[in-house]
Amino acid sequence: MRGMDRSTELSEFLRSRRARLAPEDVGLTAFGGRRRVPGLRREELAQVAGVSVAYYTRLEQGRGRNVSAAVLDAIADALRLTDAERSHLHQLARPAARAGRGAAHPQRVRPAVRNLLDTMDNVPAYVLGRRMDVLAWNRLAAALLGDFGAFPAQRRNMAWLIFLDPASRELYAEWDRKAADIVALLRMHAGSWPDDPALASLIGELSMKSDEFRRLWAAHDVRDKCYGVKKFRHPVVGGLTLHCETLVLPQDPDQSVVTYHAEPGSPSAESLRLLASWTLDAAGGAGTADRGAGEREAVPGER
Structure with a gap:
């Protein structure tokens, strides 16, 4: 399948941002009676x-x-864009600034990053790549989120998981919120x-x-x-409330x-500790990050 039409994406994005605002939001007085479409003209x-x-x-x-860039910033200011939306506008409107980004290079996870995952015995952690492909993970992440290794490499994708794997609707207690976050990130x-x-x-x-x-x-x-x-309904340890942090490499x-972690001393911390112990007992030894993921180019559409 061919890539996305940049002009169409830019047009629809700007229209959608205009539709969120009323004249009063930007210091203007509304004239002309009833409007045919919502938002700013x-x-x-x-x-x-x-x-x-x-x-x-x-x-x-x-x-x-x-x-x-100055004109785009002026438009971003007028539209009250967030930092992420401002960046997205620049990416869509100035394709020359993204020269060389058309052909995606294969995704590789550095050995040191894999070793880092290995050391995080009590913290579920995984590496997220382009297209939201899951490239590597530790044992506790698999225990919390599902066994990525049980899926073909092409299905190890968080967007595919959230929308097309029925288990995700049971796992994520606030599925609607998680789904919205996933789509907004996929837009980026x-x-x-x-x-x-791909x-x-x-x-x-x-x-x-x-x-x-x-x-x-x-x-x-x-x-x-x-x-x-993030809130989870885990089939083994029940409800969990965990803090999520994303660290760019x-x-x-x-x-x-x-990464996910619990507030120290909280019921979720105890549940996470039990889940970590359970994974160690099931494995018969220390947990290790998956060594097969990310060694070749992942194709989205599978987990």
């Missing part, structure tokens, strides 16, 4: 951003050429790698097979790698280590 946004209506219209229609990946056919294939599969994904994708929400509190911003 193009001329209103252009006025706030300090650009001509014709120039903004060309940009929103995907016909803008050589748009400057699409902006960074618009010409990646990413386009993943998005196409999810759109065809999941009504929820299709609805969330159409919203054009964007978020970067995140942190926060140096020299490879397309890879990050995702």
Whole structure:
């Protein structure tokens, strides 16, 4: 499958951000009675951003050429974009700045990173790559989230897991929130790698097979790698409330280590300790990170 159409993505993203705002939100007075569509009109946004209506219209229609970073920042300010949305706008509008990012290189996990996962006996951790592929993980991550190693490499993908693996709806107590975060992060990946056919294939599969994904994708929400509190309903240890942290790896911003930990002394900390002990007993020894994942290019659409 071919990559995504950058002009269409830019046009739909700008329209969706305009639709969130009313004139009063940006210091304008609404005139003209009832509006045919929600949100700011193009001329209103252009006025706030300090650009001509014709120039903004060309940009929103995907016909803008050589748009400057300063103009994009002015439009981002007018639209009240978040940092992640601002970055996404620049990625979509200035493809020349992403030269060389069309052909995705194979994803490899450095041995030192695998060793790091090995040492995290009491912390579920895994490496997330492009397209949200799971490239490596430790034993406790498999015990908490599911055994990635039981799936073919092509199915080790968090987006595929959330929307197409029925077990995820039982595992994540706040599935709707998790699903929205996943789609918003996948949007960031699409902006960074618009010409990646494997990413386009993943998005196409999810759109065809999941009504929820299709609805969330159409919203054009964007978020970067995140942190926060996640709630689980684990089949072995029951309810867990864990803090999630995402740590971007140096020299490879397309890879990050995702970790979960519990508040010290909390019931969730005790449950996590029991889960770690259970995995060690089941393995008959110390837990180790999976050694097979990430040694070849992962293809999304499988776990």
